[in-house]
Amino acid sequence: MANDPMKQFEIVESAELFQIAGHTISWTNSSFWMVVSAILIVAFFALTTKRKLVPGKMQSLGELSYEFIANMVKDTTGVEAMKFMPLVFTLFFFILAANLIGMFPYAFTTTSHIAVTAALAVFTICVVIVAGIWKNGFKWFKIFAPSGLPAIMYIIIVPIEIISFISRPITLAVRLFANMVAGHVMLKLFAIFAAFLAAKGGIIAVGSIVPMFATIALVALEFLVAGLQAFVFAILTCVYLNDVYHVDH
Amino acid sequence: MEEQAARYIGAGLAGTALIGAGIGIGSIFSNYLAGALRNPSAAAGQRTNLLLGFALCEATGLFGFVLAMIILFA
Numbered sequence: 286m287a288n289d290p291m292k293q294f295e296i297v298e299s300a301e302l303f304q305i306a307g308h309t310i311s312w313t314n315s316s317f318w319m320v321v322s323a324i325l326i327v328a329f330f331a332l333t334t335k336r337k338l339v340p341g342k343m344q345s346l347g348e349l350s351y352e353f354i355a356n357m358v359k360d361t362t363g364v365e366a367m368k369f370m371p372l373v374f375t376l377f378f379f380i381l382a383a384n385l386i387g388m389f390p391y392a393f394t395t396t397s398h399i400a401v402t403a404a405l406a407v408f409t410i411c412v413v414i415v416a417g418i419w420k421n422g423f424k425w426f427k428i429f430a431p432s433g434l435p436a437i438m439y440i441i442i443v444p445i446e447i448i449s450f451i452s453r454p455i456t457l458a459v460r461l462f463a464n465m466v467a468g469h470v471m472l473k474l475f476a477i478f479a480a481f482l483a484a485k486g487g488i489i490a491v492g493s494i495v496p497m498f499a500t501i502a503l504v505a506l507e508f509l510v511a512g513l514q515a516f517v518f519a520i521l522t523c524v525y526l527n528d529v530y531h532v533d534h
Numbered sequence: 535m536e537e538q539a540a541r542y543i544g545a546g547l548a549g550t551a552l553i554g555a556g557i558g559i560g561s562i563f564s565n566y567l568a569g570a571l572r573n574p575s576a577a578a579g580q581r582t583n584l585l586l587g588f589a590l591c592e593a594t595g596l597f598g599f600v601l602a603m604i605i606l607f608a
Contacts (some may be wrong), residue, residue, distance in 0.1 A: 291607065456593065463596035466603065517589040520582075 321384035361523035377519035384511035406457035548602035555595020
């Protein structure tokens, strides 16, 4: 049993695969659990392909999931943005599956590493930039200069807008990373309290019921946070994609 | 001062960012509840914005936590 709440995030390399520019790419516990998430999502949606006109239980679950994301994209960005629906859908379900898998004992939370969340966030913002320039040409850079301001204000507003745009991938990545790390560290901490108190034996061991209840409450909170962070990542992607289609804010 | 002692103090100071998170989350939920008690039928429509606002506010507080972890362990 690790006594250190941070040891649960350690990456364990199992097998070396190949080398790129002096860095070794290996099969780690993180890659294993990412593959498990992907297989779970595919299996979940494979179970929903009965395709009756009046849907049964599994099929309506699949349809509800699709509609949830489709409505989110349409309400936030507009009907033209349904092209990006596969991206938002994949992001939402991958992050949701990765977060929920991390809630199981002895499983590893892949999104608790900044490398994973930064890759997702940087990819999303790159899609936004490339799509914006593809669709609007260089007029897309007008998002940094909103219309309707007196000319002198642009000297202040444009740098502020550029900085706030650059902070988007950073906050996207760090939000998911920090929520996952904080949640799991808290869980581990309260579990360690319960274990220590129980190990003392005698009358003190009865007191271990308090951190145990706290751990149970935290597990409920962490399930909520797992779903919520996936939802927030997806809806912020939709909001940033709004900039592609509506350059005039 | 030793480096480890300075790390502990720095991590403790960085954790004070969570004060802002607490106030912000309380503010968001209190405004939602006040509005929901006045106009219950409109409350359900705003639940998406409530959760979005909560997550964004929590994120700002957790940036401070991440800073504390970086100071302590890196």
